[in-house]
Amino acid sequence: MVTVIDVENVSKQFKIHHERSQSLKERLLHPRSGSTEVFSALSDISFSVSSDETVGILGHNGSGKSTLLKCICGVLQPTSGQIRLRGSLAALLELGAGFQTELSGRDNVYLYGAMLGLSKRGVDAIFDDIVAFSEIEHFIDTQVKFYSSGMYVRLAFAVAVNVDPDILVVDEVLTVGDERFQAKCVDRIRTFQEEGRSILLVTHQADQVRALCDRAIVLDGGLMIANGPVQDSLRIFREHLLEDAVEHDRVGHQAEVSIDSVTTPTGSFDVRSGAGMHFDVHISSHTAYSGNFVMELFTRAGMLVSRSDAQGSPVNLKPGANQVGVDLPQIPLLDGVYDVNVGIVDYHGTVIAWKEQAASIQVTYNGREGGLVELGASIRQL
Ligand SMILES: Nc1ncnc2c1ncn2[C@@H]1O[C@H](COP(=O)(O)OP(=O)(O)OP(=O)(O)O)[C@@H](O)[C@H]1O
Ligand SMILES: [Mg+2]
Incomplete structure (x- = not known):
């Protein structure tokens, strides 16, 4: 087995600028006053994914899942550490990431294809499959800003699975859209698995992790607190969730x-x-x-x-x-x-x-x- 994703000691910090409330005059005189806080969204994360493997990523809201995927896809640059990829990667990131909303669905398909290194002819060859999978034929020439979140995900998923990637990265979007379409996506993911491709899947649904993943990683406050068999990671995830809930409960009596x-x-x-x-x-x-x-x-x-x-x-x-x-x-x-x-x-x-x-x-x-x-x-x- 070959390692296709290698994440080594990756940290990501964001600088958050807190504006001090000030008068307009003060603002003009001291445009950058206020304080800057450095926030660690990922701390020293290391793991690897082999060809043939489907790995789930679990974590609370804000635990760093999307940030990690964005670093892997190259949308964000880690503050420190290294990420090595082997093979082509297609990503289905959070809603809103990836598509140009002023452009039509059709133009976005070509744009996305180009981003993944496909020529216009390359996209032409798979265009009909993409549209057929997405089931949004009637809206393919509509600007994406008029799409519902379900339509958006359908098109994005259709592109990601039809560009023939070695690695598929999916951020939580499988929960958008109706059940039938979700089932279709899950089917497609299974086909991907059978074809020996690697998948990295962020989801909040324990059932989905159990059904699809060979292994699961749990993030908590930017730290990796588990990386192992699905059952073990789910236990840690749930027990951890509970510990936090108990903390809240103490406050709430x-x-x-x-x-x-x-x-x-x-x-x-x-x-x-x-x-x-x-x-x-x-x-x-x-x-x-x-x-x-x-x-x-x-x-x-x-x-x-x-x-x-x-x-x-x-x-x-x-x-x-x-x-x-x-x-x-x-x-x-x-x-x-x-x-x-x-x-x-x-x-x-x-x-x-x-x-x-x-x-x-x-x-x-x-x-x-x-x-x-x-x-x-x-x-x-x-
Ligand atoms: N561009 C940014 N600038 C500043 N902070 C950011 C930025 N992007 C993410 N963060 C912060 O980093 C932390 C991790 O965010 P991230 O989106 O990775 O979480 P997540 O695990 O994907 O959460 P969710 O389950 O809600 O999707 C959050 O506290 C978030 O506010
Ligand atoms: Mg997220």
Whole structure:
């Protein structure tokens, strides 16, 4: 395997100028008065990406994800450190980056192609594919400033995936646009993976990271706090989010809740396909707290099998130790190990407490169906 992106000790600082409020006369006399603060958006980041690898980047708002991608794409220059790329790169940066809004969609496609080193003829050859993928035929000669954010992303994604890059960099835009188009983009990303290209993907959606990435990096305040297997990085990301949330809560005098463990009456998490199962979730709370209980079940390959209804399972926690029982009346899954995540969310859906891989259920199946679930289809010739 070849390293296609090599990020070495990259830091990026921004100078922020704070204007002192002043009269017009003062402004004329001292045009640059006020103070300048140096802000570190990225601190000493190092990692590499191999050909064939899809790496996710997770982090809160403002943690430096877009800044990192912009440095990799060459839109921004790191303050220190080095970035080496091998192969061609196409990027789908934040909304607003990349397109000239006064120009039409058509002109932007040519401009973007030129930026990526394609000749006019090169773009001519893929133009129809781009427009077809974007599904905005009727608006291709409209100025981009009149596009909706969904249309904008459709066109930008269509260009990025049709210019045949070795490396595709995508900043969060997969959450824009309707579900059908998102699914189409995800399909295209899968094709890219099969073709052995490298992908760097910024997203807030844990499900997307699980479904698409081989590895994930977590940024926090410009520092890289994780770089490893998706499950591990997601755990760090979620637990970190929670730590911060707890900090806020202390100020707001809210509950501090934690999930201690998940147990079964027999101590075993083995179950036969089609049978039921009961487990208990042990939760501590510092104060009385009302929220909702959520449970997720994942395959080892990172596919979400089921998430319980987060609105539909209210729990009233008392100060101290609490127990929540979960009954799964009938598990229709086929052979395999399924990871259970459990959590408490508030009424807005914000996670208050979370435990990733709180338990692993081992299902054994003796039937002959293949796949994920037993449908019990009966087939007869008519
Ligand atoms: N051009 C700039 N000048 C000054 N500060 C900047 C600039 N660009 C970004 N920043 C700051 O750097 C930090 C990181 O920003 P960045 O856009 O990389 O975050 P992000 O992780 O992509 O966040 P989000 O999830 O909201 O997209 C933020 O505090 C932001 O305000
Ligand atoms: Mg961003």
